[in-house]
Amino acid sequence: MNPLAVLLYHTINDDPPSWVAPFSVSTRTFLGQLDAVVDSGRPIVTASQVVASRRGGPALPPDAVALTFDDGFRDFAHTVAPALAARSLPAALFVTTGALHPHRRSVLGDAPMLSMDDVVCLDQEGIEICSHAHVHEQLDTLPSQRITQELLIPKTILEEALGHAVSLYAYPYGYSSLEVRNQTRHTGYLGAFAVRNAFSPEDDDPYRIARLMVCRDTSPETFASWLSGTGAPTASAHEQPQTMLWRQYRRSRARLHAVRR
Template identity: 50%
Template sequence: MDDPPGWIAEFTLTPRQFAAHLDAIVDSGRTPVTIGTLAGHLAGRTPLPSRPVLLTFDDGFADLPGRTAEALAERALPATAYLTTGAITPGGHSLLPPAPMMTLDQVPELERHGMEIGSHTVTHAQLDTLPARRLAEELRTSKTVLEDALGHAVPHLAYPHGYNSPRVRGMAARTGYETATAVRHALSSDRDERYRIARLIVRRSHTAADVEAWLAGLGARTAPYRDGPRTVAWRWYRRARAVVHGPEFAG
């Protein structure tokens, strides 16, 4: 968007910026893959192509089945879209602040544009602060809604804002997800964890040169690595807040 809502502006690119980033990916000579391809590799079933790159989009904003999908399709770039079902279902509820969103009936259209679909929970809550029953509902219900819309399995999950824990990762596996992506703002690797796949955060301030550096393996650490003390402390602080205030938006 050129003029996004303030709360999401930091993580929004203008159409011109987005085109420049995509062109940098095409020019890099890397092979774009979906999360399903990476899942097969991490599970030991299939090898990855040389120099792979994976594009992911979270939430399900209104531009996704429009200008975003079109820009990807024009360059023959597949991608994975993780959708917050409560935000795109008519009459649904989510913790996302107001923003233009796509609708559930547009999900098959994303697949026709070459996107793979994954779950981003129902409400976009901080999963690592939820009680077990609420956590299970977030993971199971979003998966079921998307599977009903598409008519096939949806085995991939993205944790809202990357918030996860060993308990959350275990629940994701038991719910039937084959992979789950976090954030970590790091490069992934062929040694990465299947239920905590690292991703890079694209911000409005990032230029095509930043993208070119990432594609060259520069400018970010490489997963897997252990959570640092700050990450662990932040998780406990958020859990304490959730006890007092209830589930909060992951963002």
């Protein structure tokens, strides 16, 4: 049995703004990757199914794959959603509410973004709409009150617009800490996705589910190896010492920048 592969995309764009170009995938490559997923015969599960399984709910079918998209770039509506619909594939879209067109309050760079009307339509078409912060800051470097805002604001905005609960979250840049994860749970989220560039083990933390980021530099060989259950480690259910050290460094840097401002 292959480990669960939760794929993470950002923008599917043949002419992306330079700041996001390394995290973009061309339309042709993306369509080829979707066909490869279908051809692999691996079942595609929803983000909700992934979270439920990591919370001790129903186990996923063997060899499952999940598709997730972060930030809310405009191309999701005109390129991604039609391609998913043509193949009957489910996917989750993690929206940074402060980046939605035309009200920009996020720290993401300039790029064509979805509007809330687009998000409502996508929800009605069956895309799983989830939260991805409001300002898109590194949550684990923020004071407690700001963490709360980054969790609560997008949930409130999306739930009001969609008229139903929004229960899944993805951490900006994938970063979380124990406090962030506890707050995520207390805010009412059932689970949250990180990055970690790894397969998600069956005993993965439901508030830190591992994903594999598909980027411009992801080779066809690497993508194919992920589909055959190799080419990446399986994440550990517990935080590694280097993750904690890297967080300490980013926190001191954030404090330094705050003083300089």
